[in-house]
Amino acid sequence: xxxVKESVASMTSRLxxxxxxxxxxxxxxxxxxxxxxxxxxxxxSVSSGLSSGEADRMVENAIGIFPLPLGIAANFRxxxxxCLVPMAVEEPSVLAASSNAANLLRDxxxxxxxxTEPIMIGQIQVLDFPDLDAARAAIxxxxxxxxxxxxxxxxxxxxxxxxxxxxxxxxxxxxxxxxMLVLHLEVDVRDAMGANIINTMVESLAPEVERITGGxxxxxxxxxxxxxxxxxxxxxxxxxxxxxxxxxxxEVAQGIVEASVMAxxxxxxxxxxxxxxxxxxxxxxxxxxxxxxxxxxxxxxYAARDGRYRSLSRWRIDGEDLVGVIELPMQVGVVGGxxxxxxxxxxxxxxxxxxxxxRLGEIAxxxxxxxxxxxxxxxxxxxxQRGHMSMHCRNVVAESGxxxxxxxxxxxxxxxxxxxxxxxxxxxxxxxxxGCHQKVA
Ligand code: MEV
Numbered sequence: 001x002x003x004v005k006e007s008v009a010s011m012t013s014r015l016x017x018x019x020x021x022x023x024x025x026x027x028x029x030x031x032x033x034x035x036x037x038x039x040x041x042x043x044x045s046v047s048s049g050l051s052s053g054e055a056d057r058m059v060e061n062a063i064g065i066f067p068l069p070l071g072i073a074a075n076f077r078x079x080x081x082x083c084l085v086p087m088a089v090e091e092p093s094v095l096a097a098s099s100n101a102a103n104l105l106r107d108x109x110x111x112x113x114x115x116t117e118p119i120m121i122g123q124i125q126v127l128d129f130p131d132l133d134a135a136r137a138a139i140x141x142x143x144x145x146x147x148x149x150x151x152x153x154x155x156x157x158x159x160x161x162x163x164x165x166x167x168x169x170x171x172x173x174x175x176x177x178x179x180m181l182v183l184h185l186e187v188d189v190r191d192a193m194g195a196n197i198i199n200t201m202v203e204s205l206a207p208e209v210e211r212i213t214g215g216x217x218x219x220x221x222x223x224x225x226x227x228x229x230x231x232x233x234x235x236x237x238x239x240x241x242x243x244x245x246x247x248x249x250x251e252v253a254q255g256i257v258e259a260s261v262m263a264x265x266x267x268x269x270x271x272x273x274x275x276x277x278x279x280x281x282x283x284x285x286x287x288x289x290x291x292x293x294x295x296x297x298x299x300x301x302y303a304a305r306d307g308r309y310r311s312l313s314r315w316r317i318d319g320e321d322l323v324g325v326i327e328l329p330m331q332v333g334v335v336g337g338x339x340x341x342x343x344x345x346x347x348x349x350x351x352x353x354x355x356x357x358x359r360l361g362e363i364a365x366x367x368x369x370x371x372x373x374x375x376x377x378x379x380x381x382x383x384x385q386r387g388h389m390s391m392h393c394r395n396v397v398a399e400s401g402x403x404x405x406x407x408x409x410x411x412x413x414x415x416x417x418x419x420x421x422x423x424x425x426x427x428x429x430x431x432x433x434x435g436c437h438q439k440v441a
Contacts, residue, residue, distance in 0.1 A: 008034060008353030013082035013106075015074040019096065030072055030084060034351040043343040044070060050343060058338070070287055070344070071095040072351075073280075075102035077110025078233075078366050085367055086348045087283035092391035094279050097374035098367060104242070105235035105370060112234045113362035119165065119228035120194035120331060122202035122221070124183040129215030132179040136169050138212045139183060143167040146208065150185060150201040157197060162190035164201060183209065186228060191357040193291055193333030198222040224297040226329035227305065231361035233369045234325045242322065247381050253322040255380025256315050256373070260324075263311035270311045273372065274303055277312055277326060280371025281364045288352070288360060289338040289345030291331070295364070298329035313372045326369040330361030389420040400425035402432070409437045 011033045018026060031041045043049050046067055055062040073085040073095050085102075087095055105111050129135035139146075143166065150164035157163050164187045172180040185205065189197050202220040210217050242252035263273035278296060285292040303312050313326040334357050338345050349355070355363065378384045397410045400422060409432045414420055417428075431437055 005353045008083075008351070009081055011082060011084070013074055013076050013084050013102075015072070018072070018074055019099075026072070030351060033084065034353075036347060036350065040347045040350065043347050054341075054343075058341075068286070070348075073098040073102060073284075073367065073370075075099050075106055076363070076366060076370070077102070077106040078113050078362060079111075080109040082110075083353075083363060084351055085284055085363060086287040086351055087280070087367070088287040089279070089283035091279065091283075092395065093388050094283050094371065096391060097378075097387075098280050098283075098370045101370035101374040101377070102366075104237045104373065107236070107238065110235075111366040111369060113366055114232050115330070115358045115362055116228060116230045118162070118189050118191075118194070118357060119186050120189050120198050120226055121223040121228060122185040122187060122198035123219065123223050124185070124202050124206060124209055124217055125219040126181040126183065126209060126213055126215045126217055127177055129179070129181070129213045132171065132173060132181070135181055135213035135215055136171060139167070139169050139181070139209065142208075142212050143169075146205055147185070149208065150187070150205060153201055153204055154197060157188075157190065160190050162188040164188075181213070181215070184223075189333075191334045192336050193294070193331050193357075195222050195291070195294070195331075196336060224294045224331065225301040226294075226298045226331040227302055229330055229361075230327055231330040231358075231365040232325065232327045233362065233365035234323065235366075235369050235373065236318075236321045236323050237373075239317070239320055239322055242377070244381065252377060252381055253317055256322060256324075256376050257317060259376040259380050260311065260313070260315035264314065267309040270303065270309050273311045273313070273376070274300065276375035277368040277372035279375075280367035280369075281328065284364050284367045285332070287345075287348050288332070288364075289342050289348070290333070290360075290364075291337065294331050295329070298331060302327075302329045313369060315373075315376070324369055324373055326365055326372065328361075328365050328368060330364060332357050332361045332364065334360060386418070390415055390418075393420050396420055396422055396425050397429075400429050402429050405439065406432050409439060413437050 027041055027044060050065050052064060055065050068088045068090055070086060070088045073087055076083045076085045146167050147164045151158050164185055166186050168184040170182045185202055187198055199222055206217040206220050239249040239253045243249040263270045282292045285295060299312060303309050312328060313324055315324045378387055393411050393414050397407050402410045410425060410428045413428045414425060
């Protein structure tokens with residue numbers, strides 16, 4: 001494992017022309033870089049990634065598997081270290097957009113990332129106590145003992161530097177059920193996502209909480225608003241590098257800042273802005289075998305933390321640079337879940353150099369920042385549709401019935417005409433079959 005970490009740490013994520021190579025060559029290149037064995041490379045083929053037996057063990061009522069394309073986003077550099085970013089996603093443009101934006105953000109040390117400690121929150125709902133103030137005071141006076149009791153359940157976590165750290169009491173004096181207390185057990189879960197650790201701890205504390213408060217415990221479950229476990233990514237681009245046909249760098253940078261401000265003030269825009277960032281985050285999380293629903297839930301709740309739903313990222317101009325920052329609650333794990341059992345996920349972690357949970361979360365945040373930059377850069381200039389439809393072109397062509405060499409010929413002609421609708425694809429396919437469009441050598 002250490003050898004893999006070292007070799008992955010010294011590799012470059014610059015892969016010029018990667019997108020033009022045949023899929024087998026791309027895989028070979030990544031396999032060489034990450035030192036994958038033949039067996040490991042083979043997990044990416046449809047037939048060997050996940051057997052139906054494994055699927056049957058993972059979920060109930062399984063009838064098969066559901067494949068998604070897996071790609072590599074290139075050009076990512078985090079804190080001076082290059083990183084290939086695997087992404088599993090059905091949406092065209094995500095990999096290309098991430099790779100392009102990561103290229104803009106890679107100067108110097110690249111994207112700067114940091115994290116808080118991996119603290120997750122477990123909640124215990126308490127009802128029907130005789131007196132709210134007395135119940136609260138009783139819990140607060142026993143908080144240390146309750147934390148110690150939680151840690152006795154998981155001594156190995158404590159040995160690794162984690163474990164329950166504190167217990168807080170939150171008060172809801174006037175609910176539809178009468179007064180309610182919600183206890184927060186804050187637990188450092190180290191390299192785990194934390195759901196099992198937390199849920200076991202809060203369930204085991206419940207009887208003692210009932211005894212101390214004289215009340216009744218109902219829910220005992222982790223909170224996905226993991227606002228104590230944040231990953232932050234900050235990227236910088238020289239404004240001059242943003243220039244493109246028809247726009248100066250200053251105009252593009254200004255457009256990006258204007259997009260950022262709109263997402264900050266308008267929840268309708270913030271939702272779409274954040275969806276763009278989550279395109280990168282989720283695609284990476286799926287490939288890395290993470291509970292992306294938990295992280296989605298946490299990110300959107302975090303976006304609304306001050307009472308109004310806002311953007312998760314901010315972009316500003318700083319001298320000659322455009323600077324973007326994203327901060328996300330990041331409940332990821334590299335132990336437990338499917339990280340050691342799913343054949344594809346295991347190889348993805350090898351390509352990543354077996355990161356710990358903190359680094360994994362920071363890669364997700366960096367992917368979100370890059371994806372967000374790509375989206376708002378396109379929106380602030382030519383709009384999203386041209387690039388998107390050009391990427392979507394292959395799907396349209398496949399639906400038109402083109403096969404074999406016909407596909408590339410129809411794609412090339414549609415790109416030349418910059419028209420990507422089904423009707424034109426069918427017309428062009430007929431033209432190809434009539435010999436009107438020949439392959440250019
Ligand atoms: C599409 O999947 C994502 C975008 O709508 C994001 C955005 O508007 O910022 C392009």
